[in-house]
Ligand SMILES: Nc1ncnc2c1ncn2[C@@H]1O[C@H](COP(=O)(O)OP(=O)(O)O)[C@@H](O)[C@H]1O
């Protein structure tokens with residue numbers, strides 16, 4: 001075990017050469033997250049996502065049979081833009097096989 | 107065979123969430139001699155989820171544990187794959203204030219399904235000794251008891267150990283759960299001055315084997331600012347090395363116990379910095 005001394009290991013020198021602090025990153029992340037959480041709360045938002053998913057799937061299902069369990073939804077909440085990706089496996093379709101819908105909010 | 111590990115403590119703020127993320131990422135990337143595993147970290151802290159933030163996945167949460175338990179989403183739809191480590195996933199907790207959102211049967215189903223998909227399932231427990239903490243530990247095969255070298259934390263850990271030995275599925279089946287002590291926020295300087303409980307004393311009082319001593323470190327704060335487990339953001343830092351060692355012990359290796367330190371000579375520090 002290491003002995004006593006000043007705690008933390010890095011003293012005033014590291015202050016001089018400090019890496020660009022991580023605090024600004026933390027602030028940006030929080031601002032984005034909280035903006036989304038306050039706007040309708042996370043539950044309101046998952047309602048919207050559920051609605052979008054249902055309606056998009058409905059449209060696709062009108063033309064090709066799809067397996068409800070093989071639908072992947074990806075979300076990336078950004079500051080200026082949020083992307084919503086809905087991946088649908090379409091078994092019979094030979095044109096690639098995935099349909100993606102992107103919605104932009106804010 | 108899949109292993110379910112609960113990361114628990116009783117007391118809040120001791121480092122459960124930090125440790126779940128760091129241990130999970132370390133298991134997933136692997137280290138010399140032990141290949142990376144398929145890992146999921148599960149946030150059981152319903153109402154106060156934070157694991158998503160510490161993992162940097164907060165922007166990508168669509169569904170959560172409660173949605174899966176209640177059948178509103180498939181497990182595969184709720185799992186978020188880590189962007190840095192392919193074999194690491196997170197199952198977020200929900201923000202709901204309904205404390206009864208998780209049902210024992212529902213949780214059992216989810217854990218069963220997770221066992222089929224992953225090698226390691228790390229469950230981040232809420233603080234306290236109530237229902238939430240008990241649900242998080244119920245299906246565990248093993249427990250990591252996170253403790254700070256400080257009286258109230260040690261006392262709470264003792265109560266948690268009591269629960270692990272009485273209220274879990276393993277206990278009910280008459281088996282004993284393997285328990286590992288993870289000492290966190292350990293400050294060598296304060297220990298040297300006699301201001302913190304000694305490791306030996308904590309070990310003697312709790313009498314469960316030690317899998318690691320994680321030093322108090324600014325790298326942990328930096329990691330959480332960045333939204334990255336410290337074992338990914340700075341694998342060479344003292345706390346990360348301690349977590350990597352803990353993960354090897356968790357997998358059955360015997361290693362000499364030491365408290366990694368970031369303290370270096372000025373020269374090596376300067377050169378180290380240049381490479382970093
Ligand atoms: N080894 C450490 N060094 C410095 N700070 C730490 C360390 N471990 C945890 N922390 C900090 O302590 C606080 C509580 O940690 P957290 O993991 O959220 O605890 P819990 O999940 O047990 O409530 C956080 O701010 C975290 O960054």
Ligand SMILES: [Mg+2]
Nearest residue numbers: 122123151156
């Ligand atoms: Mg926590």
